[in-house]
Amino acid sequence: MNEVFRCGFVTLLGRPNVGKSTLINALLGHKLSITSRRPQTTRHRILGIKNNPDNQLIFVDTPGVHAVHKREINAVLNRTAQTSIEGVDLIALVISAKGWTPADEVPLKWVKDHACPSVLIINKIDRLSRKSALLPLIEESNAMAEFANIIPVSATRGTNMDILEKQIISLMPASPAGFPPDQLTDRSERFMAAEYIREQLFNQLGQELPYSTAVQIDSFEREKKILRIGAVIMVERPGQKGIVIGKQGERLKQIGSQARRSLEAYFDSKVYLELWVKLKQDWTDSAQALRLLGYIEDI
Numbered sequence: 001m002n003e004v005f006r007c008g009f010v011t012l013l014g015r016p017n018v019g020k021s022t023l024i025n026a027l028l029g030h031k032l033s034i035t036s037r038r039p040q041t042t043r044h045r046i047l048g049i050k051n052n053p054d055n056q057l058i059f060v061d062t063p064g065v066h067a068v069h070k071r072e073i074n075a076v077l078n079r080t081a082q083t084s085i086e087g088v089d090l091i092a093l094v095i096s097a098k099g100w101t102p103a104d105e106v107p108l109k110w111v112k113d114h115a116c117p118s119v120l121i122i123n124k125i126d127r128l129s130r131k132s133a134l135l136p137l138i139e140e141s142n143a144m145a146e147f148a149n150i151i152p153v154s155a156t157r158g159t160n161m162d163i164l165e166k167q168i169i170s171l172m173p174a175s176p177a178g179f180p181p182d183q184l185t186d187r188s189e190r191f192m193a194a195e196y197i198r199e200q201l202f203n204q205l206g207q208e209l210p211y212s213t214a215v216q217i218d219s220f221e222r223e224k225k226i227l228r229i230g231a232v233i234m235v236e237r238p239g240q241k242g243i244v245i246g247k248q249g250e251r252l253k254q255i256g257s258q259a260r261r262s263l264e265a266y267f268d269s270k271v272y273l274e275l276w277v278k279l280k281q282d283w284t285d286s287a288q289a290l291r292l293l294g295y296i297e298d299i
């Protein structure tokens with residue numbers, strides 16, 4: 001054991017879909033944040049806390065940063081990401097191994113405008129057919145900003161994750177733990193339950209529909225060995241209700257049974273889940289509705 005205990009906040013920042021949430025789960029060694037193949041899955045700042053014998057790493061997951069603001073929710077997600085780099089000890093900018101894209105420019109600018117130390121994580125290296133493509137990308141990245149280090153990884157395969165963790169630890173300040181050692185996140189059980197239901201909406205609904213949905217937990221009760229959860233899936237246009245429910249309720253049933261599985265794994269308990277679908281007209285474009293649904297937070 002080292003004599004000094006280290007503890008710090010590490011924000012993962014980047015354009016949508018580069019694998020920030022997958023990386024945090026891989027660093028934590030268990031699933032916390034929801035992930036999907038679609039961009040803009042994460043909508044909140046979520047802390048994932050990793051307790052090691054001589055350090056505590058507090059990872060901050062953020063919504064993917066994007067340049068186009070079609071609806072109010074897009075602006076809100078960007079603001080959440082931007083405030084998540086304030087006052088942290090390290091910013092980990094995440095890009096894809098396929099290379100820099102114009103969409104990486106906004107998060108890169110935020111990193112450059114901040115005095116905070118940063119590292120660059122080049123994720124999804126398993127997607128590269130020629131590993132030799134990495135060297136020129138690292139060289140190009142070196143000229144982009146003053147990164148303390150550039151680490152190529154694969155979050156899904158677990159490649160170089162140990163190197164990444166060591167590098168992060170070395171950049172953490174000497175400090176006592178910020179959270180009790182048994183705390184894994186700053187988020188409530190109700191919040192996490194809503195997230196795991198939302199994950200299924202992203203996985204099981206096609207086209208633009210996931211972006212029109214939100215989840216609210218109505219009831220959350222422990223009853224002996226069963227966790228009873230009642231939740232409402234919010235849609236923003238009348239026609240969407242029927243699509244989420246599906247023919248004879250089949251789609252909603254599928255969403256419910258997959259979500260229940262994730263919830264049972266997260267809560268390590270048998271779960272009874274009841275879902276309803278409700279219309280909340282144009283909620284993605286209303287600051288008031290976004291506040292009510294918990295997307296605008298004063299942090």
Ligand SMILES: Nc1nc2c(ncn2[C@@H]2O[C@H](COP(=O)(O)OP(=O)(O)OP(=O)(O)O)[C@@H](O)[C@H]2O)c(=O)[nH]1
Nearest residue numbers: 017018019020021022036037040041042064155156
């Ligand atoms: N091949 C490959 N896929 C990956 C890797 N890491 C993440 N992915 C996939 O990339 C997709 C997006 O991952 P997320 O973790 O949801 O991405 P994100 O950056 O959090 O996205 P937003 O929350 O939308 O900003 C998912 O389908 C992941 O399985 C990786 O190392 N290799």
Ligand SMILES: [Mg+2]
Nearest residue numbers: 020021041042
């Ligand atoms: Mg995410």
